[in-house]
Amino acid sequence: MRESDLIYILAMAGVTYLVRMLPLVLLKKEIKNRFLRSFLYYVPYACLAAMTVPAVFFATTYVLGAAVGFFVALFLSYREKSLLVVALAACAAVFVAERLIQWIA
Amino acid sequence: MFQKGLRDGIPIALGYLAVSFAFGMMAAEGGLPVLEATLISAMNVTSAGQFAGLEILLTGGTVLEMMLTQLVINLRYSLMSVSLSQKLDRTVAFPHRFLIACGVTDEIFGIASTQPGKIKASYVYGAMCVAIPGWVCGTALGAAAGAVLPGFLTSALSVAIYGMFLAIIIPPAKKDRAVLFVVLLSMGISCAFTFVPVLNRVSTGFVIIITAVLVSALAAILRPVETEEEAS
Incomplete structure (x- = not known):
């Protein structure tokens, strides 16, 4: 390994760790403000939704394959299946769909 | 709690394997x-x-460039950590918070912040124990072969x-209709940042921050959460 690479990697890891660590360590008290509490309650849903769509459609070889996986996951999530079941079913659906696409094309 | 974390970490590890493999x-x-x-x-x-x-490492960018890029892309983690700081059981001590x-x-x-009620450090550790090896092993495999x-x-x-x-x-x-509103609006805004010219030049990390802040603030104004509701 080149020594200069190590400096880059350390700089990279340092910044990434600090942005994660500082709020966790500095905000030990409970936030009382109603607006902020409500805001933080919605943050996970907003983050996860924004990260899923449209990124999921570009994650696979074919957009169509991803779309099949997306709708299978959507359906099973709606039926309140567990995280693992939904994740595995989505993978299986993409796998089957993309085999079919390649077979037809 | 630790075992539940382990179990919930499995789908994460699977996904990590694929992505980190590509990285390797x-x-x-x-x-x-x-x-x-x-x-x-690993780091x-x-x-x-x-x-x-x-990309910066391979194209010979500067260390400062590296740090700024990481700051911009990863700043969303600060928002997540703020949210998580309120979700963690208050008895979770500083050494655990560092870890x-x-x-x-x-x-x-995603899995930790949407657990019902407060969470213990052990839940996060369980998920980390499965997910992080998935990420690291995937990278090694991808790089090696x-x-x-x-x-x-x-x-x-x-x-x-x-x-x-x-x-x-x-x-x-x-x-919860308010959560549905948050989910749909966030997906819509994130699509706009992907497909609308000019807007699509904003980096992924900032798209998530901008979307989450806008939508969560709007929802908090329109439908503030009651204290007991949040505990559920």
């Missing part, structure tokens, strides 16, 4: 030794940040994380 392959193609690629993954555990970092910080990824944050996992397999595995995200957000969206 790219690193190896760029000429990085396997050890170095693996070290990057960062962040997909978008690592891909951008790799949990290593596990604040999009996915671990880019042909071990065939393309059609990585393609299928890479939707695991998104399937998991949907399994987290859809059930609450079914029961």
